[in-house]
Amino acid sequence: MSEVKHQLNHYIPIAKTIAHMFGSSCEVVIHDLTQPQSSVIFTINHHVTGRAVGQSFDHLVKEVLLSDEFDEDYLAGYEIKTEDARTIKASTTLLRDDKDQVIGALCINYDMSTVSHVKELIDKLVPGLAKEVPAASPKKSKDTLQSVDEIADRLIEQIISHQKGSLKKRQEKIELIRFMDEKGIFLMKGSVDKVAERLGISKVTVYSYLDELKKMKESEETS
Structure with a gap:
């Protein structure tokens, strides 16, 4: 077992805790970003998005690293769509080693189907109760912008070398x-x-x- 995978395995109990806490609609995935072409090393409740061990990352760059709201190595509550048009509420946290290098990512994917049905019912019973207030989009800090550049460089290097x-x-x-x-x-x-x-x-x-x-x-x- 590689040193990186050994370090990432320490996050498996956390992934299991999150999944069991929030139930079968909550999928948790751990990626080894030093192996980009087959980054998924662990998944629980994989029926939510169909993620499987040995697959590659999908939304890391487009939805996370390029988001204006990505900061301090995490992005919480962004939405992705499945092929069957379900809405998934997702959160991603980057994982670093003791040298401060990004080696992985922990992703939480929650199927909003049931929640959406409940919200629709509440909206019908009590119209206007839930009014969403748009939040201002924070801008990335200088440190985060530099971190994103470093992550991009490392991803390119890892993809080509593997x-x-x-x-x-x-x-x-x-x-x-x-x-x-x-x-x-x-x-x-x-x-x-x-x-x-x-x-x-x-x-x-x-x-x-x-x-x-x-x-x-x-x-x-x-x-």
């Missing part, structure tokens, strides 16, 4: 860029430059691969 292929062939590089694109890596500032440098190719080449992938996806959707 690629199974030799990365000498064009198709291997395209598939790697496809994975990073799907995970939202290229939405992060400076990521194209970093990936190009790490792969030993030009920025123009990275953009041409992304354009090729976009056209392939559009072709698949129309066929």
Whole structure:
């Protein structure tokens, strides 16, 4: 067992406690972000989103790291949608080692289906009782912005270093860029430059691969 996985295993009792506290609608997932392509190492109540050990992360970059509300290594209460249109209330906390490096993430996913039905019933019985007051979106601190950049750098490094292929062939590089694109890596500032440098190719080449992938996806959707 790797040292990182050994450290992350210490969070399993916490994950189980949360899941048992809030019941079967609450899924808790632990990710090993030093193994991005197969980051899920533990899950409980996985029927909520279908997360399984050996899968990769999904919402870490797009919903968490890029959120204006992400600060101090956590984001609580954001919403995601399942393929069957259920609303999931999610929270993510990054996990660091004793050297202050991000090594993992603990994610809580709560199926709001039952809660939504209860809310609808209350709204019908007592109209206007629950009025939501929009909260102001806090801006990320300078330390958090720097932390996000460091996490992005580390994710790119880990993704490339754990690629199974030799990365000498064009198709291997395209598939790697496809994975990073799907995970939202290229939405992060400076990521194209970093990936190009790490792969030993030009920025123009990275953009041409992304354009090729976009056209392939559009072709698949129309066929």
